[in-house]
Amino acid sequence: MHELKVFAGLSNPTLVKEVCDYLKVEQGDALVSTFSDGEIRIHINENVRGKDVFLFQSCCDPVNKHWMELWLMIDALKRSSAYRITAVIPYYGYGRQDRKDQPRVPISAKVMADLTTTAGADRVLAMDLHAGQIQGFFQIPVDHLYAVPILLDYVRRKGARDLVVVSPDAGGVERARAFAKRLQANLAIIDKRREGPNEAHVMHIIGDVSGRDALLLDDMIDTAGTIAQGARACVEHGARRVWAACTHAVLSGPALERLNTSALEEVLVTNTIPLKGKELLCSKLKMLSVAPLLGEAIKRIHEEESVSSLFV
Secondary structure, three states: OOOOOEOOOOOOOHHHHHHHHHOOOOOOOEEEEEEOOOOOEEOOOOOOOEEEEEEOOOOOOOOHHHHHHHHHHEEEEEHOOOOOOEEEOOOOOOOOOOOOOOOOOOOOOHHHHHHHHHHOOOOOEEEEOOOOOHHHOOOOOOEEEOHHHHHHHHHHHHOOOOEEEEEEHHHHHHHHHHHHHHHHOEEEEEEEEEEEOEEEEEEEEOOOOOOOEEEEEEEOOOOOOHHHHHHHHHHHHHOOOOEEEEEEEEEOOOOOHHHHOOOEEEEEEOOOOOOHHHHHHOEEEEEEEEEEHHHHHHHHHHHOOOHHHHOO
């Protein structure tokens, strides 16, 4: 068995520490800094020859910097003769650009996959990719985890009356249906028309939310326009209480203002992206940790055991 080592970029140190605590290992010693002109400087400060390395990096804001850190660290580990390098990417930046939805646009999610493979990664561990087909963009194995078990556990403990799980758009129906099935809850779908990037207009709700507790479920909350409008639509259609749950709390632009003034009672998010600044002061945000899920997946990959039971 090759020795397990965990290294990380600078994007999410709290999550990395929690995962290391779960695995009962010390985080690998690496220098990640910048030269005076802004170029990223990487130096692995310990021997990794023949080691099974898991490299953490959430590619969140600043997205470009964090991707570059990841690729340069992969290259440094490869050139240091690591036995295997698994890129652990809790949040996959550029994941929304997964197809040509307009003429003359890039498929950016594919470019990120190509560069990660070219840098020298042997496999990828990701969580709640925006589109499942991103797994097929890689020429290396991809283990795709879902935060559903973490969110389900909290919702069950919180309790709800006549719960209905609401998909904020047609693209999220499969996710919401699976969530509702495990809770033995009803399903509703919001029909919306997107006016432009980061803009949405809610039309109507397919399904019954009247007199029920509604849970809006999505993979991420970016500017919070979709979730805020969805919450308002649920209230207008008679919902008793409205919550929201997502894996990735991107929270850019006017997101916090929209959440604070929305009809949402609580917003469940995970720590795939760290909360910082004003986000920590938002009373509606409830952050749940995915460290046990990621830690268990890393343990099983390292020990060559099945990871499929973690795919919910």
